[in-house]
Amino acid sequence: MTLVINEEQQMLKTSAAEFLKEKAPVAALRKLRDENDPQGYDKNLWKEMAEMGWASLVVPEQYGGLDFGYVGFGQLLEEMGRTLTASPMVSTVLVSTHAILLAGSDAQKEALLPAIGSGDLVMTLALEEGKQHKPTKTALSAVKSGEGYTLNGKKVFVLDGQVADKFIVVARTSDSPGDENGLTMFLVDAKAEGISMSQTPMMDSRNAATITFENVQTTEILGVLDQAFPVLNKVLDIACIGLSAEMLGSIQEAFERTVNYLRERKQFEVPIGSFQGLQHRAALMYGEIEICKSIVIKSLQAIDRDRKDLSRIASMCKAKIGETIKLVTNEGVQMFGGIGMTDDEEIGFFLKRARVAQQTFGDYNYHLDRYSRILGF
Amino acid sequence: MDTSIQTDLETFRTETRAWLEENCPASLRKPIKSAEDYFWGGRNPHYNSDDQKLWFERMRDRGWTAPTWPTQYGGGGLSTQENKVLLEEMAKLQCPTPLFSFGLSMLGPALLKFGNEEQKAQYLTEITQGKVWWCQGYSEPGAGSDLAGLQTRAEDQGDHFLVNGQKVWTSYADKSDMIFCLVRTNPDAKKHTGISFVLIDMKSEGVSTRPIKLISGKSVFCETFFDNVKVPKENLVGELNAGWSIAKYLLTHERSMIGGIGDVRNEKPLFQRAVEALGLENGKLSDPVLRTDIARWMIDQEGLMWTIERTTDESKAGQPIGAKSSFFKYYYTEQNKLKYELLMALEGVDALAWGEEYNDGKLARDFCRTKGNSIEGGTSEIQLNIISKRILGLPG
Numbered sequence: 139m140t141l142v143i144n145e146e147q148q149m150l151k152t153s154a155a156e157f158l159k160e161k162a163p164v165a166a167l168r169k170l171r172d173e174n175d176p177q178g179y180d181k182n183l184w185k186e187m188a189e190m191g192w193a194s195l196v197v198p199e200q201y202g203g204l205d206f207g208y209v210g211f212g213q214l215l216e217e218m219g220r221t222l223t224a225s226p227m228v229s230t231v232l233v234s235t236h237a238i239l240l241a242g243s244d245a246q247k248e249a250l251l252p253a254i255g256s257g258d259l260v261m262t263l264a265l266e267e268g269k270q271h272k273p274t275k276t277a278l279s280a281v282k283s284g285e286g287y288t289l290n291g292k293k294v295f296v297l298d299g300q301v302a303d304k305f306i307v308v309a310r311t312s313d314s315p316g317d318e319n320g321l322t323m324f325l326v327d328a329k330a331e332g333i334s335m336s337q338t339p340m341m342d343s344r345n346a347a348t349i350t351f352e353n354v355q356t357t358e359i360l361g362v363l364d365q366a367f368p369v370l371n372k373v374l375d376i377a378c379i380g381l382s383a384e385m386l387g388s389i390q391e392a393f394e395r396t397v398n399y400l401r402e403r404k405q406f407e408v409p410i411g412s413f414q415g416l417q418h419r420a421a422l423m424y425g426e427i428e429i430c431k432s433i434v435i436k437s438l439q440a441i442d443r444d445r446k447d448l449s450r451i452a453s454m455c456k457a458k459i460g461e462t463i464k465l466v467t468n469e470g471v472q473m474f475g476g477i478g479m480t481d482d483e484e485i486g487f488f489l490k491r492a493r494v495a496q497q498t499f500g501d502y503n504y505h506l507d508r509y510s511r512i513l514g515f
Numbered sequence: 516m517d518t519s520i521q522t523d524l525e526t527f528r529t530e531t532r533a534w535l536e537e538n539c540p541a542s543l544r545k546p547i548k549s550a551e552d553y554f555w556g557g558r559n560p561h562y563n564s565d566d567q568k569l570w571f572e573r574m575r576d577r578g579w580t581a582p583t584w585p586t587q588y589g590g591g592g593l594s595t596q597e598n599k600v601l602l603e604e605m606a607k608l609q610c611p612t613p614l615f616s617f618g619l620s621m622l623g624p625a626l627l628k629f630g631n632e633e634q635k636a637q638y639l640t641e642i643t644q645g646k647v648w649w650c651q652g653y654s655e656p657g658a659g660s661d662l663a664g665l666q667t668r669a670e671d672q673g674d675h676f677l678v679n680g681q682k683v684w685t686s687y688a689d690k691s692d693m694i695f696c697l698v699r700t701n702p703d704a705k706k707h708t709g710i711s712f713v714l715i716d717m718k719s720e721g722v723s724t725r726p727i728k729l730i731s732g733k734s735v736f737c738e739t740f741f742d743n744v745k746v747p748k749e750n751l752v753g754e755l756n757a758g759w760s761i762a763k764y765l766l767t768h769e770r771s772m773i774g775g776i777g778d779v780r781n782e783k784p785l786f787q788r789a790v791e792a793l794g795l796e797n798g799k800l801s802d803p804v805l806r807t808d809i810a811r812w813m814i815d816q817e818g819l820m821w822t823i824e825r826t827t828d829e830s831k832a833g834q835p836i837g838a839k840s841s842f843f844k845y846y847y848t849e850q851n852k853l854k855y856e857l858l859m860a861l862e863g864v865d866a867l868a869w870g871e872e873y874n875d876g877k878l879a880r881d882f883c884r885t886k887g888n889s890i891e892g893g894t895s896e897i898q899l900n901i902i903s904k905r906i907l908g909l910p911g
Contacts, residue, residue: 141825142832397907412911417903424902425842429818432825454814510810515786515800 139443141435143213150206151213154192155220161186162223164484170224171343177301178345179224188257193231197239201251208376212383212438219387222491224344226260228498229297232380233373234261237306241323241361241369250304262302263373264293264326264349271500273308273370274318278351280309286357287311287324289332292350297498299347300337302328307351312364321366325358326351342491375452378499379437382459385495386434389459389466392488393423396470403475410473419469426462433458450512457505460496467492520596527597532604538573540566544609546782550735553615556645558692571645574613581619581643584627588635589643595831617686618642618649622695625712625765629753638714652682652696652715652739653762660897662697663706663759667741669698669713676700676713676751678721678744684891688724688737691717701756712758714750715741731883732869732876767840769892785809785816785857792861805860812853819846838905845898848888855882 143151161183170179187193195211197203218227231254238250253259267277278291289309296305305326313320326333332354335347361369397420400411410416437455440448467489471478474485496502543566547553554562554571562568574580577591582598584590593601605612623642626635641647658665667680678698685694694715701709715722721744726734753761786800789809793801800806823843830836859866859882869876889895903909 140832141821141828142834397909400909409910411903411909414900417907417909417911418896418899420907420909421845421899421902424907425846428822428839428842429815429846432821433814433818435825436821454817458814458818506807506810506814509814510786510799510806513784513786514798515790515795515806515809 139439141432141439143209143435146206147210147213150210151217154214154217157190158217158221158223162218162221162225164222164487167222167224167343167487168484176337178298178339179226184225185257187225187227188255191255192227193257194235194251194255195231197235197251197255201247202255203251208379208438208441209435211380212434215380215383216387216390216434219384219389220391222342222388222487226262226298226301228377228381228384229262229302230254230260233263233297233377234306236373236376237263237323237360237369240372241366246325246358246360259304260298260302261304261306262296262298264296264299264305264307265370266295267291267293271497271504273374274321274367275315276308276310276321277315278307278309280307280311280322280324280356282311283355286355287322287359289324289326289351289354289356292348294338294346294348295498296347296349298345299349300335300345304328305349306360307356308366308370318367320364321370322363323360323366323370324356325360326354326356330354330356340494342494343487344494371449374499375448376441378452378456378505379434379441381495381498382455383434383438385459385463385492386430388488388491388495389427389430389463392470392485392492393427393466395485395488396420396466396473399474416473419473423462423466423469426465430459430462447512450509453500453505453509453512456500457502457509460502460505463492464496464502524596524600528600528604531601532608534577535604535608535610538570539608539610540570542566543570543611546609547611550615553611554613554645555648555687555690556614556616556618556642557648557690558646560645570611571613575644578643580614580645581623581639584623584639584643588639590639599827614645616642616645616649617651618647621651621765621769622649624768625695625761626752628764629712629761633749634714634752647693648687648691650685650688650691650694650717650739652685652688652694654684655681656683660894662762663710665697665699665710667696667698668702669700669711669746671700672745675748676746678713678715678741678746680741682739682741683727683736685724685737685739686735688717688739689726693717694739695752697758697762700758704756707759709756710758710762711755712752712761713746714752715744715746719744719746721745729883730886731880733880733884766893767838785813785854788858789861792863802861805857808860809857812850812857815846816850816854819843819850822846838901841893841898841901842906844892845889845895845902849895851888852885855885858882 166180191204192214194203195206195214196208197205199205218225235251235254238247242250250259254261265273268275278289278293280287280289289307293307305328307324307326309322309324310320311322332352334350334352338346338348340346400416400420401409403410433455437451440451445451470485471489474483477483478485542564552563554567578586578589579591579601581589582591582593582601583595586592619642623639626638653662655665655667667678667682669676669678682696688694694717696713696715697710698713699709700711703709721742723740724737727736727738728734729736786809789800789805795801826836826839858878862878866878869879
C-alpha cells in the first residue's frame with residue numbers, strides 16, 4: 139500500500155486546513171482561554187465540523203458515517219494539530235466512538251453513533267486514576283446490585299469531562315488493581331446521581347475534569363463483563379495513533395514557524411539562521427520529523443488494515459512522536475529567544491499543548507516499555 | 516496502481532523467484548559477512564568459489580548485474596518496480612548480489628547521464644560484464660569536506676592531459692584497474708568551475724598507490740599518486756571544466772546508496788541478540804538501560820526503513836527526492852554507528868577481543884570501521900549543512 143495519500147484524502151486535508159485557518163486558528167484558542175470559557179471549545183464550531191462529517195469520518199455507513207478510513211481521518215487530525223483547535227474530537231470521536239464501535243451492541247451503536255456524528259452528543263472515557271497512564275491499575279469499583287451496578291471511586295484527567303453528556307467509565311468488577319482481567323466498561327449519564335465533578339483547566343488551555351463517583355447506579359455495560367481490557371487496549375492503540383497524527387500537525391507547524399523565524403530574525407546584522415549552531419539543530423529536527431511522518435502514516439494504515447501488531451506499532455508511534463514534539467517545542471521556544479517566553483508569541487501554545495498530548499494515553503516511558511514488553515524483552 | 520501493471524509485476528515475481536531458485540547455488544545463500552565475500556570483477560577476477568563464478572555468469576548473461584541499465588550495454592532493462600521485485604526476491608532467497616563494484620553503483624549512473632556514446636558503449640559494457648574494477652578519486656589531503664578545493668592538476672598537452680597530484684581514501688585502489696577522478700583543469704577559474712571528470716587507467720606510467728592502515732587495523736583505502744601521468748583526451752567525461760556537476764550528481768547517488776546499504780531484512784533483530792547475550796529477568800532484558808536504548812534504536816531504525824519506503828512512493832508519484840539523500844546518508848550512518856555501540860555494550864568484554872583466535876576481533880574491528888560511516892561520502896556535518904540550506908532554505 140502506497141505511503142502517499144490519495145486525491146480524496148488530499149482534498150479533505152486541504153479543505154480542513156483552509157477551514158481551520160479561518161475559523162479556529164491559535165488566536166481562537168487564546169480567546170477561549172482569556173474569556174475563561176467554561177465549555178473549553180466553541181460549541182457552534184463543533185456543530186459546523188460535525189455537519190461536514192468530521193465527527194463520523196471513520197464510522198461505517200450503516201450508523202450514518204462516511205467510512206473514510208484512518209489514513210484520511212489522520213489528515214484531518216493533523217490539520218487540527220496545526221491550529222491547536224480545541225474540540226471534543228479526541229474525547230468523543232477518537233476514543234468514545236471506537237469504544238462503542240468495538241464493544242457496543244447494535245442497539246448502543248444505533249443510539250449513540252449518529253448522535254455523536256451530528257455533533258449533539260459529547261462523550262468521554264473516564265479511565266485514569268493516578269499521575270500516570272496505567273490502565274490495568276484501575277481501582278474504581280463496580281459492585282453488582284439488583285439489576286445494575288454501583289460505582290464508587292475517582293477518575294482524573296477526564297478529557298472534556300466537564301461538558302460530556304455521557305461517560306464511558308472503566309471500572310473494576312473483579313480481580314485486583316494490576317490485573318488485566320476484571321475490568322468492565324460502563325455507560326454512565328453525566329447527570330446521574332452521585333457524580334460530583336471539578337473542572338481542571340490544563341496548561342494547554344483545554345479542559346479536563348476530576349470526577350468522583352459515590353454510589354452511582356448504572357445498568358448499561360459497554361461490551362463484556364470483566365473482559366474490557368482487550369477492547370480497551372485496542373481503543374487506546376487507535377487513540378494513540380490518532381493523537382500522534384494530531385501531534386504531528388503541531389510538530390510541523392511549530393517547526394515551520396521556528397525555521398521562518400530563523401530566516402527573519404537578525405542579530406549581528408545577519409539572520410540568525412545563518413549560524414551553523416542553529417542550522418544543524420534545525421536540520422536534526424527536520425530528520426526526526428521525516429521519521430515521524432512515516433511512522434504516523436504507517437500506523438494509520440495499520441489500523442485500516444487491521445494489522446496484528448497494531449499495539450507494537452501504536453506504542454512505537456506514540457513514543458517517537460512524543461519525543462519529537464518535546465524536542466521541537468523546546469527548540470522552538472529556545473530559538474525564538476526572549477520573545478518565545480512571552481505569552482504574546484504563539485510558539486508557547488505549542489509547547490504547552492505538547493506536554494498535555496505527550497501525557498495523554500501514556501508518555502514516552504510508558505510506550506517504550508510497552509513496545510519492549512510486546513516484543514518480549 | 517493500474518491493475519494490468521500489477522498483474523504483470525506478479526507474473527514477473529513468480530518467474531523471477533523460480534529462476535532464482537533454480538540458478539542461485541545453495542552454497543551462496545547465506546548472509547554476506549564482509550566486503551571480501553563479494554565478487555568484485557576486474558581484469559584479473561578473483562572468485563571465492565566455483566559457485567560464485569557460476570552465479571555471476573548466470574546473472575551477467577541475464578543482464579542482472581545491472582538490472583535497470585539498458586540491454587545494449589549488458590543491463591537488464593528492468594523498470595524500477597521490476598528491479599524492486601527482483602531485489603525483494605533475492606533477499607527472500609538470500610541470493611547475494613552477483614557483482615559488487617563502484618562501476619555499477621557510482622561511475623555507471625554518471626556515464627549514463629553525462630557520458631558520450633563511445634564511452635557508454637565501452638565502459639558500461641565492461642562494467643556489466645565485470646571486466647574492470649573501478650575506484651574513485653575524489654578526496655585529497657587538502658580537500659576533504661571542502662572537496663572543490665582539490666589541487667590535482669590536469670594540463671592540456673594537445674593530444675593528452677598530463678596529470679599530477681595526489682588522491683586519498685581511494686577504496687581498493689591497489690586492486691583497481693581504472694579510477695574515475697576529479698582534476699583541476701583551469702587553475703584560474705573559481706574553484707567549482709575549473710574541475711573536470713576524467714577516467715585514468717591505473718596501469719598508466721606514473722600511477723602508484725599506498726595502502727592506509729585504519730583504526731580497525733584493516734587497509735581497504737589507499738593513497739594514490741599521479742606523477743606526470745598521460746591521460747588520453749577521450750577519457751574526459753562531459754564538458755571540460757564542468758566536472759563539478761557530475762561530482763555533485765555522483766555524491767548524491769553515493770549518499771543514497773550509503774543510505775540504503777546494509778540489507779537488514781535477513782539480520783537478526785537487535786533485541787534478540789540482546790536477549791541471547793544478556794538474558795531476561797522477570798521477562799525484561801536484564802540490563803534496563805540497554806533495554807531502553809535498544810528499543811529506541813529499533814524504533815528509529817524501523818522509522819528509517821518506512822521513510823525510505825515513503826520517499827520511494829513519493830518519488831513514484833512525481834515528488835523529487837532532491838537533497839533528501841543527505842538526510843538518509845546522515846540518519847543511516849548515525850544509526851549504524853549507534854548499533855555498533857549497542858553491540859559492543861551488550862557483548863561486554865567479549866567484544867574487546869582483537870586477535871586472530873577470536874574471530875579476528877571482528878566485532879571490535881567492525882565497530883571501529885563504522886566510525887568512518889559519518890565521515891566518508893560527506894561528513895554528517897556537511898549533510899546537515901546541505902539539509903539546512905537546500906531543504907530548509909536557511910541563509911549563508
